[in-house]
């Protein structure tokens with residue numbers, strides 16, 4: 001019977017996906033479901049199994065991996081007429097998508113939660129022809145974050161990104177962009193440009209304070225190039241300020257579509273998509289409203 005397909009990326013995070021895949025199968029079958037396990041050997045396998053689950057009309061895909069794996073799964077389902085609902089067991093390092101959806105990060109608890117989740121329809125984003133579920137980023141800060149190596153990532157988790165991000169504020173490189181936001185074109189010099197579909201950014205669950213996962217909008221944040229002190233102040237204000245004070249150091253807007261051109265060649269020529277390397281400039285990003293159903297705990 002084609003009921004639940006469990007897809008596990010054994011290389012993500014602390015590398016315990018295979019054990020948890022087995023536990024997930026047992027707990028689902030104890031609750032009357034029927035589950036098969038597929039262990040992936042590469043990113044291509046994630047796409048291949050996702051498409052198989054869609055074409056064979058499985059009810060549910062349980063995916064074990066980090067943000068990169070979950071994104072690959074979502075992209076793999078782009079051209080399918082039917083998309084199974086997905087449950088995420090977050091075995092990655094940052095797990096921003098799972099955090100944004102209020103999914104349990106503790107894997108022992110997440111496995112036990114599996115039979116009690118309810119489907120929630122969420123938006124996705126499309127960057128060129130690639131689907132993302134969390135964030136597209138570019139600028140000096142994300143560029144240095146790519147340099148976080150696997151060992152640091154496993155040892156420090158999200159802190160590794162923060163450390164690299166703060167160090168990057170000191171960099172002299174500059175990124176000049178032409179942004180076409182819902183057909184309004186402007187040029188900006190930015191250290192950081194984030195385009196998200198949820199309220200959450202690299203584990204900060206309330207970064208885009210007014211955003212929700214099914215509001216049909218892209219949420220855009222740009223950190224303008226000013227003095228180091230001003231930039232630290234601007235970003236701290238943005239994150240910690242609950243009242244919306246005027247913040248001249250940031251560009252912030254909601255939109256349906258954004259086209260990004262890189263005007264100087266000083267920095268990296270590609271964007272990051274859900275924390276992994278994405279397409280090169282120019283990129284076009286749009287929102288895909290109600291793209292997929294994700295199983296989440298009841299919202300409190």
Ligand SMILES: Nc1ncnc2c1ncn2[C@@H]1O[C@H](COP(=O)(O)OP(=O)(O)OP(=O)(O)O)[C@@H](O)[C@H]1O
Nearest residue numbers: 012013040041042043066067068069092093094095
């Ligand atoms: N055996 C494998 N199966 C699937 N993907 C694999 C495998 N080995 C390496 N990869 C690569 O792993 C990447 C996805 O890893 P993922 O981002 O899910 O884990 P992570 O980096 O630990 O988590 P996070 O993104 O949450 O920090 C993909 O880019 C894929 O190409």
